[in-house]
Each structure stands twice: as C-alpha cells, then as structure tokens.
Amino acid sequence: MTRLRILLADDHPVVLAGIRALVEGEPDMQVVAAAVNGAEAIRLADLQCPDVAVLDMSMPDVNGAEVADRIGRRCQQCRIVMLTVHDDRAYVRRLLEVGVAGYVLKRSAPAELVRAIRTAAGGGLYLDPAIAALAVGRAAPRSLPSAAAEVADLTERETAVLRLTAAGHGNKAIALALGIAVKTVEAHKANGMDRLGFHSRVELVRYAASRGWLEPL
Template identity: 55%
Template sequence: MDMVRILLADDHEVVRAGLRSLLDGSEGMQVVGEARNGVEAFRMACELQPDVAVLDVSMPDMGGLEAAEKLARECPAVRILALTMHDDRAHLTRMLEAGAAGYVLKRAAADELVRAIRVVAAGGTYVDPTLAGRMLRTTSPARGTRDVPSPEALSGREEEVLRRIAWGQSNKQIAAELEISTKTVETYKARLTDKLGLRSRTEMVRYALQQGWLSDG
C-alpha cells in the first residue's frame, strides 16, 4: 500500500492533535504537516506537495474556501478534503466548486474520515453520506438530474470525461490520462452541457452520485 501523505489545516490545536493521532495510527497514512490557517495551509501544501490537504472551512486569515481555490489553481496535484462542522448544502456546493474533492463533517465517525481520505487520495470524490442524500433530494427539476437523459445517451468517451470531472480531476489531468488535448476535453464538456444540461461541477457531482459512480471513489 502506498503511503498517503496528509496536510492538516485547522485553527484549533487540540483538533489537529487528535486528527494527527488518528491518521498517523492508520495504516498507510502519514501526517507531513500542520497549518493553523488558510495562508499557512496554502504555503505548506505547495512546499510539501502532500497527497491530500484536509482543510477546515472556517479558519482565520484565509478560510478553507479561499485556500481550496488557490490550491486548485496553483497546486492542482494536491487533492483537497474539507473537514467541517457546516452541514448545509451551500457550504458543500461552494467547496466543490472551489475544487475540493471531498467534504466530511467533523461529527463523522473516525473510520469515515479515514475512508474519505483514501477515496480522495485515489482520485475519487467523497461526499458525507448525509449531505450526498440531501444533494440528490434538493436537485431542481429545471437544471438538476431528475429529468436529464440516462448515461446511455452519452458516448463512451463522454461518460468517461463526465466521471473524471465528477471525481475532481482538472482538464489537464483528464487530457493526460485519456491522451487527448485539453481543447478536446473542453469540447466534451460542451457536449455534456448540451446533452444533460449540467452547467457546473456541482451538478455533475449530483449526476454522478445519482448514477452510483462515486460509491467507492
């Protein structure tokens, strides 16, 4: 098993200590750094290049949302997992749009956090089960997934691109893994918008959840 290198970012020292103890005690995981705010998290993530940055959403100086946006833009190889007390759909949606590949509530069981980190590190998307169900229940018929065509309406390559977008991969990553140009990836995304009406990554994540594509990352 490859070692998963993790950066922790939370402004509460006691929380960080507890998380470090949990994760360092989990097989195949190593905490390589700790940050007290978003500014430190961004700097350390770019320097240390961990596999996963676990970000609290609410931190001083720079919150998890802004840190996630900067990391997704400037250090795209670092996968982002939000660990937060905010259990509302608005925070979840904003973090996914910012580039987070996972969202877990602080009240979740320890083994759920460990599982989420493994899924995100492996290239998948993980949404707290409670919020995943809420995303599906609150999808609007006008722009959501209830009235869009089934996956059979997509070509094999279109479905592959959609899955990878939902998993949190960037256009550059998708292009490299599928051995196509980033311009071709953009063309496929435009086709997905035309066929399914999914105009944002959050809507694509909802669709992927409904299809069961994110169950195990």
C-alpha cells in the same frame, strides 16, 4: 508500502493534534505537513504537493473554500477533503463547485475522515452521510436525463471526462489520465454538459451520484 502523503490544516491546536494522531495511526498514511491557518496551508502545499489535503472550513485568515481553490489550482494532483462543523446546503454546494473530493463533519465518527481520505486519494468523491442528501438529493425529473438519453447523447469520451470532472479532477489531470490535450478535455466537458442541459458542477455531481459514477475508476 507507499503511504499517502497528507497535509492537515486547522486553526485549533487541539483539533489539529487529534486529526494528526488519527491519520498517523493508519499504516498507509503519513502527515507531511500541518498548518494552523489558510495562508500556511497554501505555502506548505506548494512545498510538499501532498496526495491529500485535509482542511478546516473556518480558518481566520483565508477560509477553507478559498484555500481549497488555490491549492487545487497550484497542485492539481492534490485531492481536497474538507473537515467542518457546517452542514448547510450553501457550504456543500460552494465546495463542490471548487472541486473538493471529500466533505466530512467534525461531529462524525473518526472513521468517516479516514474513509474520505482513502476515497479521495483513489479518485472518488466522498460526502459525509449526514449531508450527502444536500448535494445529491433527488432532482426535478426534467433536470436529469434518463439512462437511455445518456447512452444516446454522450460519447464514451464525454462520459469519461464528465465522470472525472464530477469526482473533482482538474482539466490537466483529466488530460493526463486520458492521454488527450487540455483543450480537448474542455471541449468534451462543454459538449457533455450542453447535451445534459447542466450549467454547474453541482448539477453534474448530483447526476454522477445517481449514475454511480462517484466510485474510484
């Protein structure tokens, strides 16, 4: 069995040890690196290019959102899962904007983290049930087009690009998956967002959740 290669980062040694024990207890996962701060997490991600990075949000040197953004830019096949104590809307929205694929609260059951890792690795987006409503809660009716409008306005390729974008994939990864150029991905994304009247990834994620797009392809 090919195991998922996991990078962990948390500045609390006891927490880090607990997460490591949890992950290594899963037969389909292995911890390839563990960091105690954000800078070390970025360095180790460059060296290991893991399948999934599980990051603490509140690290003292480089915060989790910045670490997630840097790792996502430098190792685009790596999917990011944030493990945090923060459950307010601002944190959720910020992390969705930088493209994280999972958001799990530290107070949740350990099974939530394992589920988030597998969902992220499979191409989906996992939000802890305790905070999911903050990101994909009911939107104003005029901000979400009807299913009929979606079918009429979005091409099949625009739909594919937007679905992959909502799930946290970068332009290069989408281009590789669909067999098209990065510039073509950018054009489809811009056209699709324009047709739907969206201006941010948060709006797209909310819509994707309402359409059932966030399950792995």
